[in-house]
């Protein structure tokens with residue numbers, strides 16, 4: 001289950017769920033939670049209340065409701081570009097300035113800088129600031145958990161972030177806006193201002209290893225938790241996809257919520273394929289016993305009559 005040779009250790013994190021259908025493309029999945037979802041919400045809220053150490057893993061499915069586009073799907077931004085694979089491969093990126101120019105143009109076309117956290121991000125932040133969630137491991141590179149107010153010290157961005165840049169030679173880094181400003185002023189492949197080296201977004205590309213410290217932190221979190229929530233991830237990208245198994249082997253309960261089935265559905269204590277925003281909003285309100293989720297979108301909490 002945890003060894004899938006078809007999956008490289010780190011695919012381009014801009015498409016953490018390659019070739020997966022866009023969850024929002026399913027018209028049957030609306031903002032209205034059904035009766036089955038209501039039961040899920042009630043039971044998961046109880047699990048969260050009973051747990052002492054809850055660890056969360058999030059993937060692309062959480063950010064689609066913020067309009068973060070699928071890069072490799074049928075309508076993916078990169079699918080139509082013959083150089084697409086090269087942007088996400090460090091060997092091409094490091095060797096070819098034309099690839100870097102295109103990568104900067106494509107990656108910073110406004111998608112990430114304009115995206116806002118959705119109700120799912122906000123629900124997790126509410127639970128975390130109330131002390132119910134500990135470490136959050138995310139495969140997403142968009143920085144939306146931080147933007148939603150999840151305590152930054154508790155976030156592990158296992159595939160890096162587009163919100164920062166790094167120099168491939170000297171490791172110099174900083175907020176991505178500094179590079180965007182240089183792109184806006186006409187540079188197309190801005191070199192490192194400290195050493196002249198190649199700059200890149202601080203994401204993990206093909207050919208790059210995951211950050212060992214981040215991976216170790218994730219493993220430790222999975223081992224010590226008593227409840228593991230896997231949200232919006234198809235759990236096919238290793239080694240991150242092994243985390244739920246580590247948690248379960250350590251005695252934790254497992255909750256899976258994702259638009260499509262995952263390999264862990266049968267191993268999970270609770271499973272839902274409903275839309276994450278409304279689902280997490282309802283869970284947060286159930287745990288916290290407040291009306292915040294209602295005030296942020298009444299329709300999200302309503303239950304379809306007779307369903």
Ligand SMILES: [Zn+2]
Nearest residue numbers: 167170192195
């Ligand atoms: Zn440098």
